[in-house]
Amino acid sequence: MKEIEQYDFAIIGAGAAGLQLALALLNDSFFADQSLVIFDADLKDENDKTWCFWEKGKGQWDELIRHSWSQTTFADSKELLKLNTSPYHYKMLRSLDFYNFAKSKIEQSGRVKWITENVQTTRESTEGIEISVQGKTFKAGHCFDSRLPETYFKDRESHKVAQHFKGQFLKFDEPVFDQQNFTMMDYRLIYKNTTSFMYILPVNSREALFEYTFFSPDLVDESVYLDQIRSYVTEYFKNHKFEVTEEEDGIIPMTNFPFHKYHSKHLTKIGTAGGWVRASTGYSFKNAGGNVKKIIENLKKRQHPSTGVFKKKYHFFDTLLLNVLQYENHLGPAFFGQLYRNNRLETIFRFLDGESDILDDLKIVTSVNPWPFLKAIYRELIG
Ligand SMILES: Cc1cc2nc3c(=O)[nH]c(=O)nc-3n(C[C@H](O)[C@H](O)[C@H](O)COP(=O)(O)OP(=O)(O)OC[C@H]3O[C@@H](n4cnc5c(N)ncnc54)[C@H](O)[C@@H]3O)c2cc1C
Structure with a gap:
């Protein structure tokens, strides 16, 4: 007979959304006697993202924050604006620090089952969700799911713009940066009439992440991002030597696809799959924190977890x-x-x-x- 394990909650995807939700469930005594199973295809042992977000005063992740800034630059062909971020700070969190922190809290709790497997199918029944993995079935009263709906890939109705970028951490041979100031958008080096800009995050006076970023429907060849970074550095950091210490790239969907329509009685889509990425910016880490709070409140009120998350x-x-x-x-x-x-x-x-x-x-x-x-x-x- 097939073995079945039963849980109160299942989370598919231990990323920004899934892990914030798991920690919130573990931190709240209301859920102290409820069981949780987490599935992720990946081991979450690499620094695959650098998350930044703005926040007023102290925040939940402050002990993990690598750097924060109180000033930003916006530049285009007309002028270079220096803006004070007060009362906010712009904060940088490396994903590996977050994964390690979350994994250790989850392990310490002793009440979460973690399964490193790719979930392919889920089936809704009257009492909950059945998740089949490697011939084994897991049942959960409610499932939080980070997988993008299949129809998203076939859909031709919604706008599909992407925030796509490639970044390099560059270490210069002498101090060149103001560590208090990051560059939100620099449009002085636009690629072929597109919405494309440089984003710069200095982590000390000699080292910064340079990300050449597009908000556009069409992707470009990898060499384009790298050429733009080289041209930018040649133009604005003339005569300074540097080495590349790390790289990062990403494609973040900027879309009005109706993710909010893919919840069901026992399943709530979360993260990118729940429409938590702000479509006009590609930001979602902090948004995930707010949505997780709402989910927790809803669960306590016995409302559908997604209630009030979608903002028309x-x-x-x-x-x-x-x-x-x-x-x-x-x-x-x-x-x-x-x-x-x-x-x-x-x-x-x-x-x-x-x-x-x-x-x-x-x-x-x-x-x-x-x-x-x-x-x-x-x-x-x-x-
Ligand atoms: C390189 C990069 C940089 C970014 N920087 C920022 C930033 O500075 N600020 C910001 O606010 N946002 C940023 N974003 C956007 C957004 O915050 C992230 O994409 C965020 O990680 C989205 O959270 P998520 O939980 O939906 O997805 P993820 O964090 O990607 O997590 C999804 C998880 O689900 C797992 N998974 C997927 N399918 C399955 C399956 N079938 N079975 C089991 N597991 C599965 C994956 O392995 C993954 O671990 C960035 C995105 C990228 C790619």
């Missing part, structure tokens, strides 16, 4: 920006220039955190050229 207002705003980026990608640099020049950073951060009020929304909407967005509304309406 921001879905609408993001859809319009994605429409512009998809059909008129060359307009991105001007849009971001107007956004950063005409708003306080605090207002922008509140808007991107999904915490803006109507006044903030009005400020943001009226700070940029409306024509591309009116055209985007028209394109949305005529389908």
Whole structure:
């Protein structure tokens, strides 16, 4: 007979979302007698991502933070803006530090089963979810699932822009950076009329992560990112020697795909698969923290865990920006220039955190050229 293991909760995917959720369940005495099984195809023993996010004051991950900044630069062909991030700090967390921290807490708890396997199928029954892995069946009352729905890959209706980038940690032979200042977007070296920019995170006076980043529907050859980094360094760090110490790359979906429609009675999509990546920016780490809090509250109130996670207002705003980026990608640099020049950073951060009020929304909407967005509304309406 087939062996069946029964759990209260299952989490598929021990990434940014799955691990934040697992830790929140373990930290809350309400769930002290509830069992949890976690599945991940990967061992989570590599530093595969550098997560950054802005946060006011002290935060939950402060002891793991590698570096934080209190100033940022936005640059384009018109000017170089230096902006104070106060009352926020921009913080950098290396994914391996987070994985190690989470794995040790999970192990210490002694009440989580961790299975390093790829989950292919789940089946919903009246009492919960059945997860079959390597001929074994696991049952869970509720499953939190980080896998992208299969229809996402076939879908042709939604906007599919991507934040795609390649980054290199460059170590210079002498001090060249202000460690308090990171570069959010530098549009002085645009690639072929696209929305493409340099993002720079100095971790000390000699070393920084340089990421050449696109917000665009089309990917480019790997050599393009590297050539852009080389050209940028040649132009703005003339005569300084450096070595490459580490590399990172990524493709983050920026999409209005309706992920929120893929929850079911006993299954909640989380992380990228739950639509937790802010479609207009590609940021999601901090967003995941907020959504996990909401899930915990919902579980305690015996509501569906996804209740209140999807925010229609921001879905609408993001859809319009994605429409512009998809059909008129060359307009991105001007849009971001107007956004950063005409708003306080605090207002922008509140808007991107999904915490803006109507006044903030009005400020943001009226700070940029409306024509591309009116055209985007028209394109949305005529389908
Ligand atoms: C290189 C990179 C840098 C980024 N930087 C930032 C940043 O600075 N700030 C920010 O806010 N966001 C950033 N993001 C975006 C976003 O925060 C991350 O993609 C984040 O990791 C998404 O969380 P997640 O849990 O959905 O996915 P992941 O963290 O990728 O976790 C998903 C997990 O599910 C597992 N999995 C998938 N399929 C299966 C399966 N079938 N069976 C078992 N396990 C499975 C995977 O192995 C993985 O461990 C970055 C993304 C990338 C790729």
